[in-house]
Amino acid sequence: MKNNEYVLQMKNISKEYYGNRVLKDINLSVKAGEIHAILGENGAGKSTLMNILFGMTVIHETGGYEGEIVLDNDSINIKSPVEAMDLGIGMVHQEFMLIPGYSITENIKLNREITKDNLVNKFLPDKLKTLDFKKMGTDARKALDTLGMGIDEWVKVAGMPIGYMQFIEIAREIDKKNIKLLVFDEPTAVLTESEASNLLKAMVKIKEAGIAILFITHRLDEVMEVADNVTILRDGELVATKKNNETNVMQLAELMVGRKIEKIKKSSTEKRIGETILSIENLNVMMPGEEIKGLNLEVKAGEIYGIGGLAGQGKIGIANGVMGIYPTSGEITIKGEKLKLNNPKDALNKNIAFVSEDRRGMGLLLDTSIEMNIAITAIQNKGGFIRNFVLFTQVNNKEMKSHALNMIKELDIRCRSEKQVTRRLSGGNQQKVCIARALTLEPAILFVSEPTRGIDVGAKKIVLDTLVKLNKELGMTIVMTSSELAELRSVCDKIAIISEGKVEGILSPDASDVDFGLMMAGEYKKMQSKGDDIK
């Protein structure tokens, strides 16, 4: 390949969301016929970068971006995805945008159908002309052959295995005549191993046809297998761009995760770590997108137990499973007693409280006052804040109010009054209300999921400090699930990394970046068994 010209250059790209800098001076250059991998954790800025490339409306609604995008020597400013497509930038989506009732050919040619004239429609507008199925079929065949897919182009999409659908999406993109650059957004996330390896082969074929590929992923071995160059993003910054033959899986893992860790001063010596308080055996949770498949976990009393991992690997499913919010099977034991599964009431009765990751969806009554939000679970399950008359009960307003005021002061909830509805509170204050509600239950074990997602730095600190304080002063066992590894490492005593619905490994917060990176990418066990083989 002699073409040295870059197909795409992104120069000094920066982006702010509401004063929050999410991308800083990103430089990226891709040549024709190159597979360029973009590697990074969730929230590293991969999707924002792609949104800028495709001119998604979110970018323009939030004040646009800084920097320059050059496509084939022309500086461009893409304003909409349609424009991006016209310029020859294609995207293979994570969710399949296919019409099940149509054949493969029809899906590939959707909205770009080839038409032909006949006697009648010569005089009709283009939209009403007859489809030239034969030509469309040939084109579709060609695209499928490029991908090495033997499937008949007339088959309907409905009922096909997921791997095939992914290929049809790709075929649709490469069938576009002017395609120059193809973006694969975590294409292997939903595929089985053999499907994934087929996909990688297909990517190489596309590359050989002279199309540039941007490959977004967090699977390190795939990167090593097909990518020519790798760009690693972390916290919106470009960490490094490496050539394939200059790097290895270990280094990539370290670059992806590594960061300075701020320790919240922790005196681990004073801590009284007790007996096992929670043990989970062979847990299966059917939480869509965060499935848990046969997980084992043991938490000791007095610990802050961190659960980390990449999105979609199942870490969120654990707390939701224990609380009985999604269909669950397996065995959960709390202080030696078996927990009734799929029964939130039993979990609450066993003194477990949960701060949900889905704050607005599950964590709050948005049109109800702060005080009621804080008190309601205790009212329903602990008989708190309630006056009992013989035949009926009444909420004890006075007690509820004073408790709410207490919490508002303690957690620094910024609000007009305790009667304010929670809908218009900021994310951080909403989170504090959720935590206040959980604390009102005086739990023995507190599950918190994504406690700092979408909240500002000040609130973040209060939330984390509160957790540490509760753990220290009341000896509360805390199981904290978070996508932010740095946060877990700063407060937890132990961190379990979840990959593909199972525990990939358990690390101490001081463990090396390489180990964390490998576990997050699901490579740790593989690497170890390889190591064993060598021995």
Added chain:
Amino acid sequence: MMEKINRFYKSFGLPRLIIASFLAILSVTAVVVGLPIGDLFSAILVRFGMHGILVLAMVPAIIAGIGLNFGLPLGILCGLLGGLISIELDLKGFAGFFTAIIIAMPLAAIVGWAYGWLLNRVKGSEMMVATYAGFSAVSIMSIGWLILPLKSPEFAWPIGKGIRTTIALVDRYERVLNDFWDFTLFAESDKLRLLVPTGSILFVLFACLLMWMFLRSRVGVAMRAAGDNPKFAEASGINVNKSRIVGTMLSTILGSIGIIVFNQSFSFIQLYQAPMFMGFGAVAAILIGGASVKKASISNVLIGTLLFQGMLVVSLPVANIIMTLESLAEISRIIISNGIILYALTQVSGGE
């Protein structure tokens, strides 16, 4: 000043403001054209007592999350049955009235439980299913009225079998509530004479008080949460389906009591097709009062019933004087009630 007006406007809402000013204009016109304004206001009070409980029946349904209870006829049918049985037992006055309620309540509780069970199966389209559940129950009971083994001579047609369409309550419990502690203001003036049906108004207010207390009880708070955010409620250990059934049962029971109160004031029991559209009037009233498909309060009930009934009472004679047209009252009632229901349904937002 502007800000105050603005705030008032926001909390009161545009539809209520329009209707309240319309009502005010109508009342002024009534005085101008020389109608006996006292009589008109007495009629509003009577109708408030008549419809209050039926409108109140909407509250638990909306709060429990099943939306506007278009299936109110289910409760109404239970109330009618209670009323008939009380007559069959040959009871009179308050005894007859309260026996009717005591018989109707358990019936309505059973029907409401089954109805709630049905609504739990059709989450998301409760209102449509409720409408048709009401319609079909009315139709089934039309057969029921023909074959029920009730033998009181008051029920009999001159010829043929079955129960009459209208049964007079003159010797039974006609206006027992309305006439309880009633009094007249401005008795000397022809134009201003205002008769206050104290008993029925107190009855409505008492029912409202009980509902208010219920909503502050543990079960009530649970019901509120279940209606507001089912996912939240489930995670808080609240049985959402049970809460919805409780709400539906309460709504149905209130519907059955409501129709008995309605009948005593109206002096007749109407059977067969009469209950068919009764739910709609109650729905319209609470919506005018400021409730939505997801939110309702006792004040919505009181304001809505007054405004809606007030408009119906005042508009007819005024309109009759300005332009004489038969059945204008009926036409305006249908336009207003269906219009406001339509308006409320367009305000249902998807998502959250």
